[in-house]
Amino acid sequence: MIQKMVLRGGGQHGGGSAIRRTRISFAVLTALGMALTTGVHAQSLETQAATGTAAPTESTVINLINLLVKRGVLTQQNANDLISQAQAEAAQAKAAAARPPVPLVAHAPTQPGDVAVPYVPQVVRDQIRDQVKQEVVAQAKAENWAQPNTFPDWVSRIKIDGDLRLRDQFDFYSPRNVTGLTNFAAVNQMGGFDFSGNSGNAAPPSINTTTNRSNLFSIRARLGVTAQVAEGLSTGIQLASGNDNDPVSTTQFLGGGFDKKNIWLNKAYISYTPTSWLNLIGGRFDNPFFSSDLVFDPDLEFDGFAANFRHALPVAADVTLFGTLGAFPVQYSDDNFPSNSPVKAGSDTKWLFAGQFGAEWKINETNRLKGAIAYYDFQNTRGSLSSPCALFLGATSCSTDNDAPDFMQKGNTLIALRNIVDNPNLAPGTTPQPQLFGLAYNYRLFDAKLEWDTKLMDRYKLRLDGEFVRNLSFDANQALHAPATPVNNFNTASANVSESDYRSGGNGYMFKVTLGEPDLVEKGQWNFSIAYKYLQPDAVLDAFTDSDFHLGGTNAKGYVIGAQYAVARDAWVSARYLSAREVYGPPLVIDVLQLELNARF
Template sequence: MHRSRISVAVFALGVTCAAGAQAQSLETQAAAGTAAPTESTVINLINLLVKQGVLTKASANSLVAQAQAEAAQAKAASNSRPAPSGAAIVNAPTQPGDVAVPYVPQVVRDQIRDQVKQEVVAQAKAENWAQPNTFPEWVSRIKIDGDVRVRDEFHFYSPRNATGQTNFAAINANGPFDFNPNTNNTLPPTLNTTQNRNNLERYRARLGVTATLSEEFTAGIQLASGNDNGPVSTTSTAGGGFAKKSIWLNKVYIAYQPTAWLNITAGRFDNPFFSSDLLFSNDLEMDGLAANFRHALPADPDVTLFGTLGVFPIQYTADTFPSNSLSKGSTDTKWMFGGQVGAEWKINTQNRVKGAIAYYDFQNMRGTLSSPCALYLGQTSCSTDNEAPAFMQGGNTLIALRNIVQNPNLAPGLTPDPQLFGLAFNYRLFDAKLQWDTVVADRVKLRLDGEYVRNLAYDENKAFSAATLPVNNFDSNSANVTRSDFRSGPNGYMAKATIGEPDPKTKGQWNFTIAYKYLQPDATLDAFNDPDFHLGGTNARGYILGAAYAVARDTWLSARYLSAKEVYGPPVSIDVLQLELNARF
C-alpha cells in the first residue's frame, strides 16, 4: 500500500515537471476532445496531488497563486516586447478551440518537486513504511496459520441399548483388571450406553508455524488443544472448574522437495494419504517418514499421477520392560507401512475425477498369550504385556494376554486373574477410494465420494487358536463366547455426497452433505478412525447429515447429525449432534 502511494506521488511530480515541455501536445488533445478545455494544466495537476493526499490544501493554494502570478508576469513581459521578425508566439492558439497553456517556470516546478518530496518523506517517517530493512530477512520466510472451533455437542443413547459393556480401552490404559469373581467382586470399567449427554461445550485450537529454509527445505511445528494425548482428536471439553486446558505438540516436521514432483517429509505431520475418516480421523497426525510424488502426464497434462510411500512407527517396546527383571524384552516395534497410487483426471472445466488404491500393512499388531506368568511369586508383569495397544477406541476383536499360573497354595479358583488385552487379528488393509467433482445445472457444485476397505489378514481360525477365547469390545463376558456365537468381519465402506462448496471460505458459500458408513469389527484398526461416528471405533453402521454456511471470510457455521448402531453383538445405538462455529487464519 505504501509503495503505491510513493508511485502516485512520483508519477504526479514527473507529469507536472513535464507540463511546460508538452504544452503544444496538450493543446492539440484539448482541441480534439469533447470535454471543455482546462484553464490551467498546472492547476489541474496540483488539484490531483491534493486528491491523492500528497499535498495539503493550503500548500496547493499557495502554489496555484504563485503559478498564476508568474504566468501573468511572463505574459505581460511578452506583450511589452515586439516579437522578432518571423518568430512564432509561444503557445499561441492555431485553431478554434485551442487553449494557450501558460509556461510553467522552473522555480514553480522545483517548488512542486520539493513540496512533494517533503510531504512523502514526512508521512513515510510518521507511519514507518518507507524505511528499508525495518524487519530481519527471516521474517518474510515465516508463515503463521491456525484455526479455532467452538462446539455444542449432544450424545443420545437408545433406551433399548444393552448395559454392562466392558470398556477394554480403559482397562489397558489404567492397568490390569482382575476378572476372577472369586477374588474381585467389583465390576470392570463399563461404557455408558443409556444416559444422554447434553450441551457438552467443546472447543479446538491449533496454531502452526511454517518456515521456508531454502528452495528445497521447509520446517514446521503446530500446537493443539486436546483432552489427552490420544491420536484422533484435538478437541477439549469445557468444565473442570474453569481449569486451564492442555496444549500438545501436534506437528513437528522437516520437508525436503528436491524436484517439483517429489516431496519427502519426516517427523510428525498430516496424513499424507488420499483417504477418509473411515480409516483415519481428520485430526490424525502420523509419526514417521513419507514420500509423496505428483506428476502430470507429458502426453496429457489434464491427467496427473500421484502416490505415497511411508513408514510409521506406532508403538515401541519400552527399554526397561519388564521393569523388575534382569532380562529385558526384545524389540517388538509396531509399524505401519503404507503405499498408495492414484490418478486425477480433469475431464473438463466442470468435471474432475480422482481415485487411488492403497495397501496398509500393520506389523506386530496381533497380541499373543504370554509365557506362564507366576504373579503370586512377586512378578509385576507378564512377557506379552507390551503387546497391549497403546490406544484403542472400540470394536476390534481382542484376546486376553496373560497366561496366569495358579497359586498352588490357594484353593482352585482363588488365584486373581488381572488381565490386559491385545488384538486378536493382524491388519493388512486394501483400500480403494474414488472422488468425483462436477457441477449441476451449470451453477451448483456436487462432490461424490466412495471408499472401500478390506482387512486381508482377517482369519477367524487365528483368533481361536490362542489358549484364551476372543472377546469383542462390546461383549460383556468372554466366558460365554463360543465359535458359533462369534461374529465379526473384515469389510467396510463409505458413500458420501456433498452439494455446494466442499470447503466454504468466502461469505455466502454453503454445503449440504449426506453419508452412509458400514464398518465391520475387524475391517480396520479401531484406534485411528473417526472419533465421532458411534463415538469412535469399528463395529458401526449408520448415516451422517451435515450443513455448513460461511458467515464471513474463513468463518463458518456448521451442523452434523451422526446416527449409528452396532453391526454385530448387543444393541448399542448412539446418535451425536454437533453445532459449531469455526474460524481459520
C-alpha cells in the same frame, strides 16, 4: 530546439484525475514553474525577434497555473505565490541580452480543451523526477506507507495460521442397549484388572451405553507457524488443545471447575521439495494420504516419514498422477522391560508401512475424477499369549505385556495376553488374574477410494465419494484356534459363550454425497451432505478411525447428515447428526448431534 507540446484536456477525468492522485509538494511545483518560466521567456524572445511584437512572457505560465488551480491540483494561495515568482523571473529575463532568433516549431491546440505546454529539457525533468521520488519516499516513511528494511528478513518467511471451533454435543443412547460392556482400553491404561473376582475388586470398568449426555460444550483450538527456511525447505509447528494425548481428537471439554486447559504439540515437521513433483516430509504432520474418516480420523496426525509425488502426464495434461510412500512408527516397546529383570526384552516396534498410487482426471470444466488405491501394513500389532507367568512369586509383568496397544477405542477383536500360573497354595480358581489385552489380528489393509466432482444443473457443485477397505489379515478361524481365544465380539452378552457365538469381519465401506461448496471460504457459501458407513469389527484398527461416529471405533453402521453455512469469510456454522448401531453382537445404538461455530485465519 524549444518546442511546445499539446496536452489533451480530457475534461474532469483521464489526465486531470491522474494529476490529482499525485502528491506534488509546493517545492516541486515551484521548480516546475521556474522551468516553464525559463522556457516561456526564451520562446517569447524568439517570437518577439521574429515578428517584432511583444507578448507577456509570463502569460503561458500564468495560464498553466490557473489551469492547475481550476483542476484542483493547486490552491489559490500557492498559485498566487507561483505567479509572483514567474513574474519576477520574467522581469529578470527581459533585462538580459536577446539571443539570435531560433526557428520555432509550434503545434497550436487543435481541439477544444487542448493546452499548449512548453517543452521542458530532459535534465530539468530528471531533476523534478528525482525530487518527487525523494519526497514520496520520505512521505511514505512518515505516514507508514512503507518501511523498507524495518523488519529482519526472516519475518517475511514466517506464516501463522490457526482455527477455533466451538461445539455443543448431545449423545443419545437407546434404552434397549446392552449394559456392562467392558472398557478394555481403560483396563489396559490402569495396568490390568483382576477378572477372577477373588481380589475384592468391583466390576471391571465399563462403557456407558444407556445414559444420555446433553450440552457437552467443548472447544478445539489450533495455532501453527510455518517457516520458509530456504528455497524448497520449510518447517512447521502446531499447538492444539485436547482433553488428553488421544491421537484422534483435539476436543477439549469446557467446565471442570474453570480449570486451565491443556495444550499439546500437535505437529512438528521439516518438509523438503527438491523438485516440483516431489515432496519429502519428516516429523509429525498431517495425513499424507488421500483417504476419508472410514480409515483415519480427520484429526489424526502421522509420526514418521513420507514422500509425496505429483506429476501431470506430458501426453495428457488433464491427467495428473500422484502417490505417497511412508514409514511410521506406531508404538515402541518399553526399553526397560521387564523392569525387575536384569535381562531385557528385545525391541518389537509396531510400524505402519504404507503406499498409495492414484490419478486425477480433469474431464472438463465441470467434471473432475480422482481415485487411488492404497496398502496400509500395520506390523506387529497382533498380540500373543505370554509364557507361563508366576505373578504370585513377585513378578510385576509377563513376557507379552508389550503387545498391549497404547491406545484403543472399541470394536476390534481382543485376546488376553497373560498366561497366569495358579498359586499352588490357593484353592483352584482363586488365584488373582490381573489381565491385559491385545489385538487378535494383524491389520494389512487394502483401500480403494474414488471421488467425483461435478455440477448439478450447471449451477450447484456436487461431490460423490466412495471408499472400500479390506483387512487382508482377517481370518476368524486363525483367531479361534490360537492359544489365546477372543474375549469380545460375541453375539450374546452372556458370560457363557462358545466359538459359534463369535462374530467379526474384515470389510468396510462408505458412500457420501455433498451438495454445495465442499470447502467453505467466502460468506454465503454452503453445503449439505449425507453419508452411509459400514465398518465390521476388524476391517481397520479401531484406534485411528472416526472418533465421532458411534463415539469411536469399529463394529458400526449407520448414516451421517450434515449442513454448513459460511456466515463470513473463513467463518461458518455447522450441524451434524450421526446415527449408528452395531454390526454384530448385542444391541448398541448411539446417536450424536453436534452444533458448531468455526473460524480460521
